[in-house]
Amino acid sequence: MKPSAFAERGEKTWKEVEEALNELDGTRGIVPSASRLPTLFRQVCGDLSLAQYRMYGLVLCERINGLVIRGYGHLNRDRSDLMRALRQGVLEDFPLLVRHEWRLFWLMMACFWLPFWGIYLSSFHDVRWMTSLLGAEALDQLQQGYGEEGGFHEMRDNFGSNFEMFAFYIANNVGIDFRTFAGGILGGVGTLFFVVYNGLHFGAATGYVQQEADIDKFMEWISGHSSPEILGMIFSGMAGMRLGLALIRPGQRSRRHSLAKAANRAVKLLYAAAFLTTMAAVIEGFWSPLRLPVFLKYSFGCSLTLGLISWLLFAGKEERRAA
Amino acid sequence: MAKKLDTLQRIEIAEGVEIQLHLAGPMPRGVAFAIDCLVKAAILIVGSIGCGLIGFICSVLFGWNLGSGLGTGLMIAIAFGLEFVYSIVFEASRWSATPGKRIVGLKVVRTSGAPISWHQSVVRTMLRVVDWLPFFGVTGIITGLCNDRFQRLGDLAADTLVIYAEPGKPKVVASGGDGIAPFRPGASLTREDQGAIVQYADRFREWPARRAEELAEHLRGLTRVEGQEGVSRIVGMAQWIRGEG
Numbered sequence A: 001m002k003p004s005a006f007a008e009r010g011e012k013t014w015k016e017v018e019e020a021l022n023e024l025d026g027t028r029g030i031v032p033s034a035s036r037l038p039t040l041f042r043q044v045c046g047d048l049s050l051a052q053y054r055m056y057g058l059v060l061c062e063r064i065n066g067l068v069i070r071g072y073g074h075l076n077r078d079r080s081d082l083m084r085a086l087r088q089g090v091l092e093d094f095p096l097l098v099r100h101e102w103r104l105f106w107l108m109m110a111c112f113w114l115p116f117w118g119i120y121l122s123s124f125h126d127v128r129w130m131t132s133l134l135g136a137e138a139l140d141q142l143q144q145g146y147g148e149e150g151g152f153h154e155m156r157d158n159f160g161s162n163f164e165m166f167a168f169y170i171a172n173n174v175g176i177d178f179r180t181f182a183g184g185i186l187g188g189v190g191t192l193f194f195v196v197y198n199g200l201h202f203g204a205a206t207g208y209v210q211q212e213a214d215i216d217k218f219m220e221w222i223s224g225h226s227s228p229e230i231l232g233m234i235f236s237g238m239a240g241m242r243l244g245l246a247l248i249r250p251g252q253r254s255r256r257h258s259l260a261k262a263a264n265r266a267v268k269l270l271y272a273a274a275f276l277t278t279m280a281a282v283i284e285g286f287w288s289p290l291r292l293p294v295f296l297k298y299s300f301g302c303s304l305t306l307g308l309i310s311w312l313l314f315a316g317k318e319e320r321r322a323a
Numbered sequence B: 001m002a003k004k005l006d007t008l009q010r011i012e013i014a015e016g017v018e019i020q021l022h023l024a025g026p027m028p029r030g031v032a033f034a035i036d037c038l039v040k041a042a043i044l045i046v047g048s049i050g051c052g053l054i055g056f057i058c059s060v061l062f063g064w065n066l067g068s069g070l071g072t073g074l075m076i077a078i079a080f081g082l083e084f085v086y087s088i089v090f091e092a093s094r095w096s097a098t099p100g101k102r103i104v105g106l107k108v109v110r111t112s113g114a115p116i117s118w119h120q121s122v123v124r125t126m127l128r129v130v131d132w133l134p135f136f137g138v139t140g141i142i143t144g145l146c147n148d149r150f151q152r153l154g155d156l157a158a159d160t161l162v163i164y165a166e167p168g169k170p171k172v173v174a175s176g177g178d179g180i181a182p183f184r185p186g187a188s189l190t191r192e193d194q195g196a197i198v199q200y201a202d203r204f205r206e207w208p209a210r211r212a213e214e215l216a217e218h219l220r221g222l223t224r225v226e227g228q229e230g231v232s233r234i235v236g237m238a239q240w241i242r243g244e245g
Helices: A003-025 A032-053 A060-075 A082-099 A100-124 A130-133 A136-148 A159-185 A191-212 A214-224 A228-249 A255-287 A294-314 A316-323 B024-060 B068-092 B099-103 B117-132 B138-146 B153-158 B193-207 B209-215 B227-242
Strands: B006-013 B018-022 B106-108 B160-164
Touching: A003 A032, A003 A060, A032 A060, A032 B018, A060 B018, A060 B193, A082 A294, A100 A130, A100 A228, A100 B024, A130 A136, A130 A191, A130 B153, A136 A191, A136 A214, A159 A228, A159 A255, A159 B068, A159 B117, A191 A214, A191 A228, A214 A294, A214 B068, A214 B117, A228 A294, A255 A294, A255 B153, A316 B099, A316 B117, B006 B160, B024 B068, B024 B099, B024 B106, B024 B138, B068 B117, B099 B106, B106 B117, B117 B138, B117 B153, B138 B153, B153 B160, B193 B209, B193 B227, B209 B227
Parallel strands: none
Antiparallel strands: B006 B018, B106 B160
16 A cells, blocks of 8 residues: 555544544543544554554654554543542551561661760760761750750741741751652662761750750750651651662662662652651641640650551551452 | 664554654753753742732731741742752643743653653652752763663653653655655665665655765665665655555
């Protein structure tokens, strides 16, 4: 068959597909012509392989190729229900995933808490180490917030400054989470660095306040938001290590394939990290500066921590796969 | 053959046919990135003016003093949104492209050619931080040049490709032989050779005449003629292969 005859024969179908695709391009929903699309699409696929095999030339092949790509895109459109996915993710998939990845979880806990306690305990020996680790500016801020004469209540006198700090915590802490994750692609080294660094940093701040300022004010301040914040960091660390391990130990797969597969899994941990860190920022921005009895603040922090622990331990059923 | 000659990515889809994606290299992607930077800068400027105005209006009309922190806070939120949310949302949207990519005519797809999911969009965007290192996206460019699909680290992890959005418009003006009669090649040709000849006929109008002749010269053994005549003969053979005439 001549190319011209082939084009003439196919033209009607191609036009129809083109119109259906144009209509679909303009909407998120479904248009009447869409019901014919699968049938038409298979015809166009047949036309494409014929045209390619018979070498009908660039113009014809490219036109049909374009139709197939567009049709393929529409037929494979992601139509998953975001809210449903979210609910299932929070209540079932995520806690299961964390329990499944318990080794990474404890690895990250160790990477954070060992440096934390190490540097904190060393503050009893010599507090100058904190000074060199944190820098003068951070020490100043710690003195302002938790020092004898200063106090974090005085620093936050209106809604605006609360909001500013809230936005700052989000941008800063969630940004650190994301970088912790991204650092995983360097064979996990970037992730380890960020987690250990954070452990040192928090440990040094705690140690410095313990020695030179008022540790009670400090505890009151961090009681609310510390558990979601640290958990968020641990999760982003786990996500990053997933990436790194996929490169270091790809198993039976090629590194490329292994990385893509690990990223798909890791990103769920990252969602949880972003969620927890945002939650921490809300608490730190608006709850922690409130002038409330210390007892109330501690109970809030404790119940939040217990809630998070039981969520990780008990949510989701292990046997779901059998169903 | 296209695999050797072109930046085409052939993918076999479930229907059993091969589609050809036109991969975008570092250059168009760099341009798209630069445009995105301009767009973000514009949003940031408009946002800061807007924040200032809101604060001003609140204090003058209603006498509310929200404190300067509110404006600063909003600015931080906007900057954060631009760094991460911007590309995630745009690339996971129906466009499959940030405004910059859309202007340049690019699009992000799965390696299978299907539209990308939210997960993939998130992974790509997060890893941009690493791809940027140490400066100007050097890591991303080097990684892209080290594989055959121009995938930066983010693309590799997310399993995505950046392609030209409208592959249906080749730069060739027209197919057909301009009235050149089909000519039967004097020897039997492999499919690959046939393909090369057909592609030559499809494209020779893009090149200067001298270049077309120079290429035709390589087929001297087959065409047995020189110069412009050799070109027409190859086009004639393409006509014959296509079954035209």
